[in-house]
Amino acid sequence: MSDSAYEVPKFQVWDYVVFSGLLCVSAGIGVYHAFAGGRQSTTKEFLLADKKMNVAPVAMSMLASFMSAITLMGNPAEIYNYGTQFFIIGLSYALVIPAAAHIYIPIFYNLNLTSAYEYLELRFSKGVRLAACCTFILQMVFYMAIVLYAPALALNQVTGLNVWISVLSVGLVCTFYTALGGMKAVMYTDLLQIIIMFAGIIAVVIKGSMDVGGFSEVWRIAGEGDRLELFNFDPDPRVRHTFWTLTFGATFTWLAIYAVNQAQVQRALSTPSLRHAQIAIYLNIPGLIGLLVVTVGCGLVIYANYKGCDPVTLKRVVSADQLVPLFVMESLGAFPGVPGLFVSAIFSGALSTLSSGFNSLSAITLHDIIKSYIKKDMTEKQATLTAKLLAVGFGILCIALSYVASFLGGILQAALALFGIVGGPLLGLFTLAMFFPWANWKGAYAALFGSLTTTLWVGLGAILQYKPINPMKPFSTDECSVNNMTVFTNSSTMMSELQNATTTLAPDRPPIAEWYGVSYLYYSTIAIIMSLILGLTVSFITGAQDPKQIDPRLVTPFVANLFCCLSAEKKKALWCGVRHDQVETMSSTEEMAPMKSNDGDSPRSNGDVTFVDENGKFSSNEIYPDLKDTKLE
Secondary structure: OOOOOOOOOOOOHHHHHHHHHHHHHHHHHHHHHHHOOOOOOOHHHHHHHHHOOOHHHHHHHHHHHHOOHHHHHHHHHHHHHHOHHHHHHHHHHHHHHHHHHHHHHHHHHHOOOOOOOHHHHHHOOHHHHHHHHHHHHHHHHHHHHHHHHHHHHHHHHHHOOOHHHHHHHHHHHHHHHHHHHHHHHHHHHHHHHHHHHHHHHHHHHHHHHHHHOOHHHHHHHHHHOOOOOOOOOOOOOOOOOOHHHHHHHHHHHHHHHHOOOHHHHHHHHOOOOHHHHHHHHHOHHHHHHHHHHHHHHHHHHHHHHHOOOOOOOOOOOOOHHHHHHHHHHHHHOOOOOHHHHHHHHHHHHHHHHHHHHHHHHHHHHHHHHHHHHHOOOOOHHHHHHHHHHHHHHHHHHHHHHHHHHOOOOOHHHHHHHHHHHHHHHHHHHHHHHHHOOOOOHHHHHHHHHHHHHHHHHHHHHHHHOOOOOOOOOOOOOOOOOHHHHOOOOOHHHHHHHHHHHHHHOHHHOOOHHHHHOOOHHHHHHHHHHHHHHHHHHHHHHHOOOOHHHOOHHHOOOHHHHHOOOOOHHHHHHOOOOOOHHHOOOOOOHHHOOOOOOOOOOOOOOOOOOOOOOHHHEOOOOOOOHHHOOOEOO
16 A cells, blocks of 8 residues: 555544444443343342343353454554464463363352352452452453543544543443443343444455455465464563463463453353353354454455555554554545444444443442442342442543553553453462362462562563563565655664664663563463462461361362263362362352351351262262262262
């Protein structure tokens, strides 16, 4: 794309019609569910959709919740700058989904919880529950601020509308339908929005490929531009994206989302049975892979069109995150309504993530903070009204914090790094609780705060002090107009020299800079390792929990079940003392006896519970399907 005039078309009437239609329909869904059914009059309906949601909307809502505008703009920018190595992250999805569906979610579901952090009180103490809840709130409000800022950036590029006017309008619309329609409105708007997301990005890929002569030509140009790279097996943890970081590092990053993030757990809990929840989770695999394929293809198409006249070098855009909306307006601007469709796709991604976040934050604030510490005897009417007001409050807070997101650089890395820095320690805490029955509440505190301190240290050090050296692929302005050639002559050589100069400065960096240079995808891995080491060490020093005193529903028998050919007696040895053969299916967490401990905040968990063991058989609980009706030898 030679781009001689550099005049970017602006929104036309039909574009505004399409975009406004999305906002109106989303708001309309919220209004409908505010007056349909039970009129969102109970917390169960408002937060869990009465546990009657079908698989399809739950699956699509899970997919949409964290595949936001960050994905639609960040993934193509990643491919444009660094090549296709990022595509390998698809392998991590195949590891994440089964682990979430069969290890973590069954425990939450069978305990009949609303907040995932209720589990931590049952397993450890009320204080651990509060600490983890506050950590999650911190993570989500900043993540949603990034999500809200990203589409505003896109709209600013294609229409010239002020970024902060966009932030305010989108944030208010999302807050409106979330507070009115509850979980049902959130999931049905997510279903609509994920369809629009796919339609918008596919339209870009098709038109962009046609502009350069087909996708085979796109592939050829990408190869010549050194954009095709898949199997970089460099074991150096400082290399930003390799096969190892994108497979194993990303597995723990995404596991923190699909296994223990309240937004995803809450969706799983809204289904009528555990099997429905697991099917919904598995349906995310084709969706995740499909969205990855089209966004990677979009990045290659954009590179093929701008290969000789890089808009970033020419400062036509502030960052590569704006390349997608720029290309849409230049390639599809002549088609009435199509740019509006794409910007609707960008905002669909943002709206789905924001609404999920507002609803989940409302749930945990109500259950984990207000009803636990402030007003324990709330009526159902008061609790429902409070949940709605909390959704509004978090909407306003995220609008305010979006200002901070404007300083975080690349939106894709900023978002995934945040999940590693804060989500990783939470995953480590839940993993410690579910896999290691010796862990006690003191070890839990050490695991959470020790791992969080470590990831904040490396993450903030990489952002504020010694930024990692991540050389980009070469760019060129050789095919730009004559006027610009006088300023940006041979920019590919200039870029190469710049990267070499940066590399030359590396030996002068202090040794601590190498620690800050660790790939952001390893943040969750570091967090889990620190959580397990600190949690178990402190637990054994202060007096480990007796596994026999733990309610077996709180600890996964996954390790034993993994060896399916072992006899029942050998499997029992792998339970490490937990009495999985004495599970009693309880209808609610209130039937669990409190555990005695000394942290002074009335913990509830695994006390002197009497378990059922009739006829020497294991209980047929859905947590332990392969041990159903197995008789002890």
